[in-house]
Amino acid sequence: MEFLSLFSDPTVWVALVTLIVMEVVLGIDNLLFISILTNKLPVEHREKARRIGIGLALIMRLGLLATISWIVQLTTPVFTIADNEFSWKDLILIAGGLFLVWKATKEIHHSMDPVDAKDNIVGGATLTFGAAIGQILVLDLVFSVDSIITAVGMTPHVPIMVIAVVVAVTVMLLAANPLANFIDKNPTIVMLALAFLMLIGTTLIAEGMGFHVPKGYIYAAMAFSAGVEALNMFARNRRLRKQGAGH
Template identity: 65%
Template sequence: MDSLLALAVDPAAWAALVTLVVMEIVLGIDNLIFISILSNRLPEAQRARTQRIGLLLALVMRLLLLSTVAWIAKLTTVAFTLFEHGFSWRDLILIAGGLFLVWKATSEIREHVIPDDELTAKAGSTVQLTVAAAIGQIIVLDIVFSVDSIITAVGMTEHLPIMFIAVIVSILVMLFAAQPLARFIDRNPTIVMLALSFLLVIGMTLIADGFGSHVPKAYIYAAMAFSAFVESMNMLARRAKLKRVASHAE
């Protein structure tokens, strides 16, 4: 209790908490985009529940991982060496998660590009995503992003209460943002392709990180922000054009 009170009055602890909350939210954007795109393939009545389940599972996983910080720290130690390069269990998790994300983003892009009638003709019938399948895919990505998130948190502070609070606050923020983001993506088809492209880039970044080629996340998020800005300008231009066409028609 005394240690908690000491943290509560320590300005450095508050600064670490704010920094870590922001970092956890930024790292959680990838997970949130994936959950939003995946849930939008479900019937509308099941989307919000699937989003909540996915994010609550992410919260549970991160809290469980935080309770095993000593074990998490061991994930960064070299497990074996291949072609004179040492691989840790964290590297293997990132590579597997990156491959899954690349496969998933590529298959989703394919389904959005190829017309529905062609997909039906090739597959015989369209495959409807189920809630169980969606949650299963969300769990796979939750594991990858949770490990990366917790290792980042451990590297930023040594105080477990700060880590627990930061994780809980970041997940709560994402819970509030999940439905508006999913609705926005669903209403704007071009945003879907942009978001899938983001996931493809993130997947390649995870694979590169797993092989020891670290790409600063600031570069990735800056590129994503610039692409989102350009697309928002295009959306405004399209809306202005539609208004002009409608006014001339009247």
């Protein structure tokens, strides 16, 4: 009854819609990483890996919501260096950002020099699948902490947070295969997506170091770059159609 009465307040609905939008936007980063990483797996394992990766994200976020009092404490400074205070959240963001920059750099190097065996994931399918899930889990943790702390800052109602997280992860689940297939069919998009991951990683490091970067600027830059690439793809496809018609 208390749960239903919560939704009689119009401000709760506003908070819910706003939080869902925020969670979906924040989930783009996670989904982009999962799409690129799972595309390196054998075709028969890709969809399963995406589902497991997104499922882990949901479990992790709901688990963090269950320990919300502990999550709030993650923003409490634990030590100071050169007048800069660092909390556990900052350390998690820095570690996640470094991992993302390292991963994106490694993948860009592999794209430029695909014959370099050192950059390939070696071993059988099980090891490859396990390595992919392990890396997805690391980034799930980083994005989940950021997501939940954002939710805590927007509403005090845990049921609202749970609904927003479930809706956002459901959207991720529905968008995972189309996004991954689109990236797989358009090789030039891979480099752009890796550049996005490097940008996101750098932003996470900056946030952890205490330099706030408005998310709007980041997503505006990503949208502009994606728009330019879309025009390039349109022009390239038009040229190919003309060449085909000429023959």
